[in-house]
Amino acid sequence: MKVRVLSIPVQNQDKALKFYTEILGFIKKLDIPLTExxxxxxxxxxxxxxGPEVLLEPAPKDFEPAKIYQNALFNAGIPCVQFDVESVQAEYDRLTKLNVDFTVRPTDMGAARIAVFNDTCGNLIQIAQLI
Structure with missing residues (x-):
């Protein structure tokens, strides 16, 4: 088995695409209309x-249980996904200059350094680096 697609629930696909490409630096791979x-x-x-694709999943706007789940994770401070980075500190510095809101500043957790930020689309995202 291989990971091909992972899903991140987003409240607005256009806003998410802008954040994930212009702020985080991802590249749009597929954009296929499904409904209006x-x-x-x-x-x-x-x-x-x-590599694996990140699906910017619009479920929270159309499927109430997805919205409840997304809100519960966010309100509990639990990231929905983790992205690995070479340097958490460097990404933290870069993203704070772009006004990204961090809920957890760079923190050493045993063999890893992590930080958590708000993706502006209803999720907390954790970045991590092995140290």
Whole structure:
């Protein structure tokens, strides 16, 4: 088995696409209309163009249980996904300059350094680096 697509629930696909590409630096891979308001919209890491795709899933706007789950994770301070980075501190510095709101500043957790930020689309995202 391989990971091909992972889903991140987003409240607004256009806003999410802008954040994930313009702020985080991902690249749009697929944008296929499904209904009038929903798309199969994926982004990939510019460092792994053929790697796993992140589906910017519009479920919270159309499926109430997804919205409840997303809100519960966010309110509990639990990230919905983790992205690995070479340097948490460097990404923290870069993203804070772009006005990204961090809920957890760079913190050492045993063999890893982590930080958590708000993706502006209803999720907390954790970045991590092995140290």
């Amino acid at each position: 308001d929903n798309r199969w919209l994926t982004v990939v890491s510019k460092e792994q163009l053929d």
